[in-house]
Amino acid sequence: MHVEPKGTCSLGDTWVDFPKVAAGHPVTATAHTTLAEDATRDADGYAIKLQCEWTQTADPYTALIGISNISDTGNGLYLSMTAVLSASGPQQSRLQVRRTDKELEYAASTKGELCDVTLIDVDLDAQHVWGSLNCSSLKDREETEECAVSEGYFYFENCKQRQ
Numbered sequence: 001m002h003v004e005p006k007g008t009c010s011l012g013d014t015w016v017d018f019p020k021v022a023a024g025h026p027v028t029a030t031a032h033t034t035l036a037e038d039a040t041r042d043a044d045g046y047a048i049k050l051q052c053e054w055t056q057t058a059d060p061y062t063a064l065i066g067i068s069n070i071s072d073t074g075n076g077l078y079l080s081m082t083a084v085l086s087a088s089g090p091q092q093s094r095l096q097v098r099r100t101d102k103e104l105e106y107a108a109s110t111k112g113e114l115c116d117v118t119l120i121d122v123d124l125d126a127q128h129v130w131g132s133l134n135c136s137s138l139k140d141r142e143e144t145e146e147c148a149v150s151e152g153y154f155y156f157e158n159c160k161q162r163q
Contacts, residue, residue: 001152009147032155052159060086085119093117104141
Protein backbone atom coordinates (compact mmCIF):
# COMPACT_ATOMS: atom_id res chain seq x y z
CA MET A 1 0.00 0.00 0.00
CA HIS A 2 1.22 3.48 -0.77
CA VAL A 3 0.45 5.51 2.36
CA GLU A 4 0.39 9.29 2.07
CA PRO A 5 0.01 11.94 4.77
CA LYS A 6 -3.31 13.66 4.97
CA GLY A 7 -2.97 16.27 7.65
CA THR A 8 -1.06 14.64 10.50
CA CYS A 9 0.06 11.13 9.50
CA SER A 10 3.05 9.80 11.42
CA LEU A 11 3.59 7.10 8.79
CA GLY A 12 4.67 9.75 6.28
CA ASP A 13 4.81 9.10 2.55
CA THR A 14 5.81 5.44 2.30
CA TRP A 15 5.07 2.05 0.77
CA VAL A 16 3.95 -0.60 3.24
CA ASP A 17 4.13 -4.25 2.21
CA PHE A 18 2.35 -6.54 4.62
CA PRO A 19 3.97 -8.77 5.49
CA LYS A 20 7.27 -7.20 4.50
CA VAL A 21 9.10 -9.23 1.87
CA ALA A 22 12.64 -8.91 0.53
CA ALA A 23 11.45 -8.74 -3.08
CA GLY A 24 9.53 -5.49 -2.56
CA HIS A 25 5.96 -5.09 -3.78
CA PRO A 26 4.77 -8.67 -4.39
CA VAL A 27 1.35 -7.61 -5.72
CA THR A 28 0.67 -4.94 -8.34
CA ALA A 29 -2.11 -4.21 -10.81
CA THR A 30 -0.51 -6.49 -13.40
CA ALA A 31 1.35 -9.21 -11.50
CA HIS A 32 1.44 -11.13 -8.25
CA THR A 33 3.73 -13.63 -6.65
CA THR A 34 2.98 -15.98 -3.78
CA LEU A 35 5.40 -14.99 -1.05
CA ALA A 36 3.44 -15.39 2.19
CA GLU A 37 1.78 -18.65 3.18
CA ASP A 38 -0.58 -19.37 6.04
CA ALA A 39 0.95 -20.93 9.16
CA THR A 40 4.53 -20.07 8.17
CA ARG A 41 7.02 -17.52 9.47
CA ASP A 42 8.52 -14.50 7.79
CA ALA A 43 12.25 -13.66 7.68
CA ASP A 44 12.00 -12.00 11.12
CA GLY A 45 10.38 -15.08 12.67
CA TYR A 46 6.90 -13.59 12.88
CA ALA A 47 4.02 -16.05 12.47
CA ILE A 48 1.87 -15.43 9.40
CA LYS A 49 -1.85 -16.15 9.53
CA LEU A 50 -4.04 -15.65 6.45
CA GLN A 51 -7.83 -15.62 6.12
CA CYS A 52 -9.98 -15.53 2.99
CA GLU A 53 -13.64 -16.50 3.11
CA TRP A 54 -16.39 -15.85 0.56
CA THR A 55 -19.69 -14.61 1.93
CA GLN A 56 -21.14 -13.66 -1.47
CA THR A 57 -20.16 -15.78 -4.48
CA ALA A 58 -21.90 -13.81 -7.23
CA ASP A 59 -21.24 -10.31 -8.52
CA PRO A 60 -20.85 -8.25 -6.37
CA TYR A 61 -18.55 -10.72 -4.62
CA THR A 62 -17.79 -10.31 -0.93
CA ALA A 63 -14.68 -11.76 0.67
CA LEU A 64 -13.52 -11.44 4.25
CA ILE A 65 -9.74 -11.20 3.98
CA GLY A 66 -7.12 -10.78 6.62
CA ILE A 67 -3.47 -11.22 7.36
CA SER A 68 -1.66 -11.14 10.67
CA ASN A 69 2.05 -11.02 11.34
CA ILE A 70 2.74 -11.79 15.01
CA SER A 71 5.90 -12.42 17.03
CA ASP A 72 6.15 -15.11 19.72
CA THR A 73 5.81 -12.35 22.34
CA GLY A 74 2.49 -11.24 20.85
CA ASN A 75 3.70 -8.11 19.06
CA GLY A 76 2.46 -7.54 15.55
CA LEU A 77 -0.37 -6.29 13.40
CA TYR A 78 -3.57 -7.64 11.92
CA LEU A 79 -4.91 -6.15 8.70
CA SER A 80 -8.48 -7.05 7.73
CA MET A 81 -10.91 -6.00 5.05
CA THR A 82 -14.44 -6.81 4.00
CA ALA A 83 -13.70 -6.71 0.27
CA VAL A 84 -16.71 -6.04 -1.91
CA LEU A 85 -15.69 -6.60 -5.55
CA SER A 86 -17.69 -6.11 -8.72
CA ALA A 87 -17.05 -6.27 -12.45
CA SER A 88 -19.15 -3.10 -12.71
CA GLY A 89 -16.50 -0.97 -10.97
CA PRO A 90 -15.15 0.13 -7.58
CA GLN A 91 -17.14 -0.78 -4.47
CA GLN A 92 -16.80 0.63 -0.97
CA SER A 93 -15.24 -1.62 1.67
CA ARG A 94 -14.00 -1.51 5.26
CA LEU A 95 -10.27 -1.70 6.07
CA GLN A 96 -8.87 -2.01 9.59
CA VAL A 97 -5.39 -2.33 11.03
CA ARG A 98 -5.31 -3.62 14.60
CA ARG A 99 -2.73 -4.56 17.18
CA THR A 100 -2.77 -8.23 18.09
CA ASP A 101 -4.65 -7.37 21.25
CA LYS A 102 -7.42 -6.22 18.90
CA GLU A 103 -6.76 -2.56 19.67
CA LEU A 104 -7.57 -0.47 16.62
CA GLU A 105 -4.61 1.34 15.07
CA TYR A 106 -6.04 2.70 11.81
CA ALA A 107 -9.37 2.27 10.08
CA ALA A 108 -11.44 3.22 7.09
CA SER A 109 -14.66 1.83 8.44
CA THR A 110 -17.31 4.50 8.74
CA LYS A 111 -19.67 5.94 6.16
CA GLY A 112 -17.78 8.33 3.93
CA GLU A 113 -14.45 6.87 5.03
CA LEU A 114 -14.59 3.50 3.32
CA CYS A 115 -12.02 2.37 0.76
CA ASP A 116 -12.76 2.02 -2.93
CA VAL A 117 -11.94 -1.56 -3.90
CA THR A 118 -11.62 -2.56 -7.55
CA LEU A 119 -11.77 -6.10 -8.87
CA ILE A 120 -8.75 -7.21 -10.90
CA ASP A 121 -9.61 -10.93 -11.00
CA VAL A 122 -11.73 -13.40 -9.10
CA ASP A 123 -11.97 -17.13 -9.70
CA LEU A 124 -14.19 -19.15 -7.37
CA ASP A 125 -13.01 -22.47 -8.84
CA ALA A 126 -9.33 -21.55 -8.43
CA GLN A 127 -10.27 -19.95 -5.07
CA HIS A 128 -8.46 -16.64 -5.52
CA VAL A 129 -9.27 -12.96 -5.30
CA TRP A 130 -7.14 -10.10 -6.64
CA GLY A 131 -7.93 -6.44 -6.29
CA SER A 132 -6.76 -2.91 -5.75
CA LEU A 133 -7.73 -0.38 -3.13
CA ASN A 134 -7.72 3.34 -2.58
CA CYS A 135 -8.59 4.86 0.80
CA SER A 136 -9.10 8.61 0.86
CA SER A 137 -9.11 8.58 4.67
CA LEU A 138 -7.51 6.21 7.15
CA LYS A 139 -7.72 7.48 10.74
CA ASP A 140 -6.01 6.32 13.92
CA ARG A 141 -8.08 5.18 16.92
CA GLU A 142 -8.08 8.64 18.57
CA GLU A 143 -8.79 10.29 15.21
CA THR A 144 -5.81 12.61 15.72
CA GLU A 145 -3.94 11.27 12.69
CA GLU A 146 -5.25 10.93 9.18
CA CYS A 147 -3.53 9.15 6.32
CA ALA A 148 -4.61 8.05 2.88
CA VAL A 149 -3.81 4.99 0.77
CA SER A 150 -3.45 6.24 -2.79
CA GLU A 151 -2.60 2.83 -4.24
CA GLY A 152 -2.75 -0.66 -2.79
CA TYR A 153 -3.11 -4.22 -4.03
CA PHE A 154 -4.03 -7.60 -2.55
CA TYR A 155 -4.05 -11.19 -3.77
CA PHE A 156 -5.34 -14.14 -1.76
CA GLU A 157 -5.47 -17.81 -2.71
CA ASN A 158 -7.36 -20.75 -1.18
CA CYS A 159 -10.46 -18.70 -0.40
CA LYS A 160 -13.24 -20.87 1.02
CA GLN A 161 -16.99 -20.45 1.25
CA ARG A 162 -17.88 -19.22 4.76
CA GLN A 163 -19.60 -21.96 6.78
